[in-house]
Amino acid sequence: MPNKRRALGFWLVLLVACAGIIARTQFRTDMGAFLPQSAPMAQQVLTEQATSGAASHLIVLALTGAPAPILAAMSETLAGQLRQRAEFIDVINGDDQSFAGVQGFVWANRYLLSADITADRFTATGLHAALLNDLGLLGSDLGGMIQQTLPGDPTGEALTLLRQLGQAQGPASIGNVWFSSDGARALLLVHTSAPGFDIDSQQQALTLINGDFGKARRAVPGAAGVRLIESGPGVFAIHIRDTTKRDVTRLSLLAMAGAVSLLSFAYRSPRVLLLGILPIASGVLAAIATVSLTFGFVHGVTLGFGVTLIGESIDYAIYLFTQTARGETASDTIARIWPTLRLGMLTSTVGFSAMLFSSFTGFAQLGLFSIAGLIVAAGVTRFVLPHLVPQGFCAAGADSISRPLRAAIRQRRRLRWLVAAGVLASIFALTMHRGALWDNNLENLSPIPARDQAQDQMLRRDLGVPDVRYFAVFKAADKEGALEKSEDLTASLNSLVARGKLGGFDVPSMILPSLRTQRARQAALPGAALLRERFTQAQAGLPFRADAFEPFFRDVAATKTGPLLSAGSLPPPLALQLGSMLVRRDNGWVVMAPLHDVADPAGVARAIALAGLPGVRFVDLNHESDQLLQTFQREAVLLAVTGSLAVVLLLLAGLRSVARVITVVAPLAAAVIMTAALLTLGGGKVSIFMVVGFLLIVAVGSNYCLFFERSAPDAETWHRSIASIVLANLCTVSAYGLMALSSIPVLHDIGMTVAMGTFLSLVCAALLKAPGLEA
Known part of the structure; x- marks a missing residue:
């Protein structure tokens, strides 16, 4: 009796302790935890970007199933509703509000952002050349836009910047909103506040989108037949979670029903049937607690597969219950079979112990989870179950x-x-x-x-979103060093674009120039009096009113003496884009610059290697x-x-x-x-x-x-x-x-x-x- 009390007491204390640890356990789902600890920098950062970078915040929406005018009205109504919600950083559908925040930021800071700002640009000769160019543009298709921006930006910095940032063009438009080229789908891009790996927040975002879609469909006449298509990393994560949960739940219930039926036939005792669950439940609790204490968190994949891996612990109870003969106590049976059962448990734990030495954190967690779970399950079978089995029990149906x-x-x-x-x-x-x-x-x-992947590719083609495969990657000790090196890299990449080896590129310094560069651009701007003097000379003989450019003089003066830009001053869409290229890590900062339309990957790789920029490498x-x-x-x-x-x-x-x-x-x-x-x-x-x-x-x-x-x-x-x-x-x-x-x-x-x-x-x-x- 004392042994029984000690065994049951220790077991209950263990369960309570494990429950307490689990209550404070952090559960994670980002796949970066399943990367090897020694993975190359590019692999680690790319995986992080897939789970928490700018792309992971993106939800692509398409409205279809009605004529284009109705879809356009639906797009405007839905976008207006979503923009009122804090869960969304940005909602873009091609209308005037889509780029208002970015355009306003670029306009206000154009003289700090533009790479063309040099002292020569603000000489009388440079200003005269800019005004002559403006005259030519006024007679072109861009005349209306130039007429609006000319008084404040005669040097054309804002339009150049917006073109570089991808704000001056987009998919086809109908009724001032984006459409697929065939006019069958109205398109919207939604940036969620939460990253793609935060599945609960993504689920909430989709719930809001679907709710607002329903309201918009009721508000727009003739929109009853409009359908909503959703795609993106967050959408996929939710579908995967729901599918996994559905499959696991459905299949687990079927497996449980099968096991219950089989074991009920063999045991013919509901009490013993329930007792067989104790080793599994105890093993799972101990395994979660052990992994949590060792790693500081438990990965969702570890939890799912770990339970499966220790599923063999049900065998231990089966061996005990089934091999107990009539007239034999469970304690006698476990004493007889324990050497074999113990060796079987040890073979399993030793096999899984190899996983502990894996460089993959996920594999190491799986190994530790399985080992802890099997040891505890075997211990419960050995020291607890024999005291709980009814006297005289025998698995009467097992023989057949x-x-x-x-x-x-x-x-x-x-x-x-x-x-x-x-x-x-x-x-x-x-x-x-x-x-x-x-x-x-x-x-x-x-x-x-595959169907969802094909649908996602279709929507991305509609939006003109490129599939970025190639990057220029490097590390820096601090953020400023990363931005400065990004600017040094720009010259080499521009050379590749000029030679036709590269269609374009994005670097973080396009969005946030280094402080070194911002100060240099401030210094290149002339003082107010000097600027007016040079501009008077520049517009001599040109058909412009002398007082038409007061906004230009005011903005240049404000920039020359104003504060410099920081990451905190960026509007949310640009901050998100910057975060996808400039990533902070424990030992510094990593820059991943996307390269577009790479015509000669090998040539681009060689050119980057020979650019004289230490540590910069071409990544496929x-x-x-x-x-x-x-x-x-x-x-x-x-x-x-x-x-x-x-x-x-x-x-x-x-x-x-x-x-x-x-x-x-x-x-x-x-x-x-x-x-x-x-x-x-x-x-x-x-x-x-x-x-x-x-x-x-x-x-x-x-x-x-x-x-x-x-x-x-x-x-x-x-x-x-x-x-x-x-x-x-x-x-x-x-x-x-x-x-x-x-x-x-x-x-x-x-x-x-x-x-x-x-x-x-x-x-x-x-x-x-x-x-x-x-x-």
Whole structure:
């Protein structure tokens, strides 16, 4: 009785402590946490930008299903409603308000922002040339715009700047708002305050958008048939979360229903059925708390997959309940099977321990989560469950479940050749596999459906948003150093544009010049009296009124003595754009300058390398993505191999016999080989998720093989042992098999791999078992 109280007391204290830790745990979803700690700078920053950069704030909206005038009215109404909400930084649909904030900022600060501001530009000769150019433009299609800006900006700085910042052009317009080229869709760009990884905030933003869309549709006559299309990183994140939640919930309920039905038939005791949940629940709580204490946060992927990885802990309760014979207490049973169960638990934890040394924080979290969960689940099974099992309990229905496998075991001498033939055929199939064995297509690993990806590409084409693949990347010790180096890089990039190797580029200094440059531009502006004197000379003989340029004189004087620009003075759209190019990291600042319409990638890379700017490198996003995937692949294989070797070494230490180790390992090897062959039949390829599945096969299947390897004192005990293995296997196969039905690639791949592999490991272990008691 004292032992029972101590065990239950310690267990309850552990659960309360874990619950307290979990209540203060930070859960994260940004995929930057799954990058290797030694990932190249470009890979780290690119991943951060995908989750928290400017692009992640973007939602693309399209209105369709009605004539263009109705869609234009809907666009204006919806944009007006969204602009009233603090959840949106900016709403752009091409109307006059779309760029008002940016245009006002550029106009007010044009003499600090323009790269053309030099002392020569404000000489009498320079001003005269500018006025002559204005005369020519007044007679062109831009005459109306020039007539408005000429009094305050005769040198044309504002129009040049707006053109550089992409504000002077956009998609086709109908009724003063953006449309696709075929006029079928009215287009809007919405910048949310929250980044794409903040899924709850993105969900709130979409709820507001849909609510305002409904109001706009009711307010605009004839708009009842208008449909709203939404796309963007935040939209995808919500769809992925909802799809994952739906799949996991639906498939988990089905798996639970299957397991409950199976275990109810075997146990025929509701109380014991509920007791079987305790090891899993305890393991999950302990695992979350352990990861939180070690890493300071728990990643959402770790939580989702970690629960799956320790799902084998249900097997421990099955072994205890099913192998308890009539007249035998649960305490006697656990004492008898504990050496085997303990070795099985240790093989799993040792296998997962390889993940602790991964350079990927995510992999390390998964390994620690699994190890902590399995140890606690095994401990609860060993020290807590035996005290809670009803006296005299016996799994009365388990015997009939194992009869088909027992019949196969009796014929094992004649059926072993099937295993040998399957392994040889699998090796041949893998050797003769057509093409590459690895799946290197990132789109196949993406949880975003192909239809949604195609729709997003269509809307981006409508908007004229370029797919940026190439960047110039460098680091700097501080922000000012980064801006200054950005300005130095501009000269080299302008040269590439002039030579036709580059269509254009963006650098952070276009939005926020360095303080060094701003001071130089202030110094280049003449004083008020000198400017008036030179301007009088410049307009001599030209048809301009002498008093028409008072706004110009006033603005130049204000800029020369006014404050300099800082990041805090930027309007939200420009601040967001600056943040996508200028990123602060722990050891400094990183600049990622997008390069557009790169005609000669190799030539641009060489030119940047020879530009004499230390540390600046040319980055191909596709190449970096491929490299990141290959890093994942190499490390996944290394972890699987290392984990498997660790299992073999542990088995050698525990079984102390090479022959006995071969008896355990041979079925596992056969199962992994045959699973790999089946997954790649017909030209299929192996994903990194499947490699994780191979490690799971070894971790879970080793338990089956250990129980088959163990000798039994009598036939009844042997039959119950087989029944427990079959019952555990059926629960595992059904759970992972249902997971294979998921539309999420990672769930599908792991589910299919583990379901197939664990079933094959059971069959191979049964047919390759050494002669002993007949089943």
